[in-house]
Amino acid sequence: MNDENEEEPLTPSEAGKFGLSAEKKKKLQRILLIVAPIVLTIVGAIFFFFFVIKGPKPPEEGEVKQPKGKEHVQLDSNTYLDVDPITVGLSGAGAKREYLRMDITMRLGTEEESVAVLAKMPIIKDTLITFLRTLRSTDFNSSNSTLYLKEEISKRINKITAPIVVKEVLFQEITVN
Incomplete structure (x- = not known):
């Protein structure tokens, strides 16, 4: 087998x-x-x-790298425009009268835009005062309300300054007394 x-x-x-x-x-x-x-x-x-x-380095600040064959383009610098401090009485039912003091700065693209917005400053201040008088002291209790306030102010200013766009509203001071 x-x-x-x-x-x-x-x-x-x-x-x-x-x-x-x-x-x-x-x-x-x-x-x-x-x-x-x-x-x-x-x-x-x-x-x-x-x-x-030795890896690729990020472009320097203020420059945008273009596709091959094109040169670097310098971005516009920012211009800041200060608004005079605004003091308004806040609305409320309390016996104690409360006031808001606000100091803001607007960020714009160029000096020419700054000059054009400066010409409309009386209208901007009137709009801000009218809007701020509708607020109560309780509207400033959280950081979310501050962000909302920034957005509302930006929206109202941009309506007045159109076609110029205010890139950002910066708070220098917010005091509620």
């Missing part, structure tokens, strides 16, 4: 002829344990040097 196709198992000495011996395997493992960390360290150092240290 012995078929000619059946293979007999190899003895350890015969197996050594076809594969690596145990000694050679251990020697190869030792070499790999020493060489692999060194190679990984070198590859990591090269990656760090070329992609982290």
